[in-house]
Amino acid sequence: xxxxxxxxxxxxxxxxxxxxxxxxxxxxxxxxxxxxxxxxxxxxxxxxxxxxxxxxxxxxxxxxxxxxxxxxxxxxxxxxxxxxxxxxxxxxxxxxxxxxxxxxxxxxxxxxxxxxxxxxxxxxxxxxxxxxxxxxxx
Amino acid sequence: xxxxxxxxxxxxxxxxxxxxxxxxxxxxxxxxxxxxxxxxxxxxxxxxxxxxxxxxxxxxxxxxxxxxxxxxxxxxxxxxxxxxxxxxxxxxxxxxxxxxxxxxxxxxxxxxxxxxxxxxxxxxxxxxxxxxxxxxxx
DNA sequence: TGTTTTCTGCCAATAATTAGCATGTGGGAA
DNA sequence: TTCCCACATGCTAATTATTGGCAGAAAACA
Numbered sequence: 568x569x570x571x572x573x574x575x576x577x578x579x580x581x582x583x584x585x586x587x588x589x590x591x592x593x594x595x596x597x598x599x600x601x602x603x604x605x606x607x608x609x610x611x612x613x614x615x616x617x618x619x620x621x622x623x624x625x626x627x628x629x630x631x632x633x634x635x636x637x638x639x640x641x642x643x644x645x646x647x648x649x650x651x652x653x654x655x656x657x658x659x660x661x662x663x664x665x666x667x668x669x670x671x672x673x674x675x676x677x678x679x680x681x682x683x684x685x686x687x688x689x690x691x692x693x694x695x696x697x698x699x700x701x702x703x704x705x
Numbered sequence: 706x707x708x709x710x711x712x713x714x715x716x717x718x719x720x721x722x723x724x725x726x727x728x729x730x731x732x733x734x735x736x737x738x739x740x741x742x743x744x745x746x747x748x749x750x751x752x753x754x755x756x757x758x759x760x761x762x763x764x765x766x767x768x769x770x771x772x773x774x775x776x777x778x779x780x781x782x783x784x785x786x787x788x789x790x791x792x793x794x795x796x797x798x799x800x801x802x803x804x805x806x807x808x809x810x811x812x813x814x815x816x817x818x819x820x821x822x823x824x825x826x827x828x829x830x831x832x833x834x835x836x837x838x839x840x841x842x843x
Numbered sequence: 844t845g846t847t848t849t850c851t852g853c854c855a856a857t858a859a860t861t862a863g864c865a866t867g868t869g870g871g872a873a
Numbered sequence: 874t875t876c877c878c879a880c881a882t883g884c885t886a887a888t889t890a891t892t893g894g895c896a897g898a899a900a901a902c903a
Contacts, residue, residue: 583779601755619707629771631770632769633767650816652820660810660815660817661813664814668806668809668824670809671802671805671813672802672806672826674805675801675802676798677798677831678830679787679829680829680834682827682828683791683827683828684824684826685827686822688819688821688822688823690821692817693815696817696818700723
């Protein structure tokens with residue numbers, strides 16, 4: 568598994584497992600909370616360093632949403648987030664959407680070699696668009 | 706111009722002008738540097754507050770690139786950045802690319818009402834992909 | 844102009860992230 | 874299997890980026 572150039576330590580194994588098993592994205596802090604149960608002495612700085620190692624190895628992707636600290640999640644090279652300005656929730660669209668966006672980009676990227684595609688959409692989710700009509704800013 | 710709900714002050718006018726005239730994106734700090742010539746007493750916190758006001762009014766868009774502090778630039782609702790892992794430079798693809806990506810998304814966004822589309826691509830620019838072949842990580 | 848609302852300067856605080864250093868450990872070589 | 878060394882970790886402290894509180898100043902609108 569991490570015979571991809573990353574030295575395996577208990578810390579990294581746990582951190583990696585949290586990301587893979589949940590499939591969700593977490594801040595460094597949230598990862599820390601979840602791993603502390605199993606490894607009580609774990610330091611937050613170690614979490615940051617481990618996430619960075621996994622990221623460099625291409626195992627973890629990092630997203631910076633409009634608010635709050637960075638989010639980390641396992642793997643995906645194509646990475647769309649829909650952030651609702653009304654309720655603040657984050658949605659993941661159908662993977663097909665990401666694939667099509669990738670194509671649109673790759674077709675004419677002027678020689679740029681695409682490795683990771685991060686898409687962050689601000690707007691209103693179906694629910695918030697329906698009711699509160701406009702006000703927004705959560 | 707800012708009769709769009711934003712009270713006009715000299716500070717805001719200068720900040721806005723820096724963004725519009727250059728057409729580039731800057732960090733709050735960079736904006737500060739550029740406006741300090743004209744307004745020596747200007748505080749960085751004021752720059753942050755002004756940018757936030759302009760952003761809320763829809764005049765300024767904010768991007769969080771993979772590294773470094775937030776970037777602000779005038780206007781664009783659709784907003785693709787290509788960040789080269791080799792040299793760190795940031796490229797803006799042809800607007801047409803952004804438009805097609807928007808379409809790909811909008812066609813199947815599950816009722817999500819899109820307001821701003823931020824696209825951040827990591828990879829290698831033509832130049833870096835050509836020579837150093839792979840190493841990367843600037 | 845007068846009044847009200849809102850910015851702004853100034854200063855301090857918080858949040859997020861990184862750095863330094865001594866010790867410990869994973870994992871290939873012997 | 875054991876040894877060795879580069880690299881990871883714990884701990885602590887520093888740095889960056891960003892936000893908050895408050896009193897005086899200055900927009901907008903009547």
